[in-house]
Amino acid sequence: MAMLLKGADAAKALTEQLREQAEELKKNGTEPCLAILRVGAREDDLSYERGALKRCEKVGITVRQVVLPEDAGQQELMDNIRSLNEDERVHGVLMFRPLPKHLDDEAARRALDPRKDMDGITDGSLAAVYAGTDGGYPPCTAAACVALLKHYNVPIKGKRVVVIGRSLVIGKPVSLLLLAEHATVTICHSRSENLPAICREADILVVAAGKAGMVGAESVRAGQIVLDVGIHVGADGNLCGDTRFAEVEPIVEAITPVPGGVGAVTTAILASHVIEAAKRS
Numbered sequence: 073m074a075m076l077l078k079g080a081d082a083a084k085a086l087t088e089q090l091r092e093q094a095e096e097l098k099k100n101g102t103e104p105c106l107a108i109l110r111v112g113a114r115e116d117d118l119s120y121e122r123g124a125l126k127r128c129e130k131v132g133i134t135v136r137q138v139v140l141p142e143d144a145g146q147q148e149l150m151d152n153i154r155s156l157n158e159d160e161r162v163h164g165v166l167m168f169r170p171l172p173k174h175l176d177d178e179a180a181r182r183a184l185d186p187r188k189d190m191d192g193i194t195d196g197s198l199a200a201v202y203a204g205t206d207g208g209y210p211p212c213t214a215a216a217c218v219a220l221l222k223h224y225n226v227p228i229k230g231k232r233v234v235v236i237g238r239s240l241v242i243g244k245p246v247s248l249l250l251l252a253e254h255a256t257v258t259i260c261h262s263r264s265e266n267l268p269a270i271c272r273e274a275d276i277l278v279v280a281a282g283k284a285g286m287v288g289a290e291s292v293r294a295g296q297i298v299l300d301v302g303i304h305v306g307a308d309g310n311l312c313g314d315t316r317f318a319e320v321e322p323i324v325e326a327i328t329p330v331p332g333g334v335g336a337v338t339t340a341i342l343a344s345h346v347i348e349a350a351k352r353s
């Protein structure tokens with residue numbers, strides 16, 4: 073049976089460290105503050121927002137919720153972004169995307185001050201991930217993958233990592249973050265040939281394809297560590313990931329459950345970014 077890499081354990085340990093840092097900041101007169109900017113009420117956004125609120129409360133971060141109606145105009149959105157950029161009491165901003173279709177997502181993304189970009193959506197943040205500098209904040213889910221591996225003391229240096237997915241939110245940034253940890257990284261995508269054979273070469277397999285159950289026994293071998301980033305509602309109404317867990321789990325050494333794996337660490341990473349931004353301010 074594989075070891076389960078439980079996100080809650082990693083998140084709890086991180087939360088305890090962050091709470092101490094938040095207290096220290098407050099003693100020195102800084103109240104760490106995250107603004108959440110949401111347009112409309114998409115179920116995904118609301119679910120993430122609930123998780124973020126809970127996590128921030130545990131750490132001792134103040135959250136300011138800025139909610140615009142679904143039919144908000146571009147000017148109203150840009151005005152809110154500008155005012156959060158300028159507000160010195162706000163250390164970080166989490167702006168939910170995708171925005172409703174009538175809004176210019178790209179303009180909104182570009183308007184956010186990279187120093188306040190807590191989820192790696194601006195070019196400034198992505199450039200920092202690319203350059204391997206600590207000037208920005210990587211996308212939270214990508215950073216959560218690395219944090220989970222580190223929490224469980226999974227060796228990364230020198231190991232062969234295969235990432236399925238090349239999105240700007242997960243695939244590319246997690247590949248670069250693991251490269252910075254000295255892994256040998258292969259990035260796969262929908263045009264990759266012989267995908268199962270490439271996956272079987274991995275010591276660590278990160279699956280972020282957004283396709284429910286696409287990775288099964290054919291793509292894994294004994295001794296591997298598997299991070300399943302996918303989240304889907306299965307045909308039975310339960311949450312499931314990109315791997316066929318029942319098939320993969322008996323073969324590999326360790327695997328993240330879905331739910332309760334990578335996703336559970338994401339809000340702890342968000343909180344860590346806010347604390348870091350508060351320290352830098």
Ligand code: NAP
Binds near residue numbers: 242260336
């Ligand atoms: P995305 O933008 O749809 O990207 C999916 C990537 O997977 C693309 O690069 C795509 O390749 C590749 N891919 C798709 N089908 C493939 C196949 N059959 N073989 C090989 N590669 C394939 O998705 P995303 O935003 O990165 O999200 C990935 C998953 O993570 C989703 O299930 C999402 O719900 C989940 N997620 C989880 C969290 C969390 O906190 N746990 C947070 C965000 C997202 P091409 O580039 O060639 O199209």
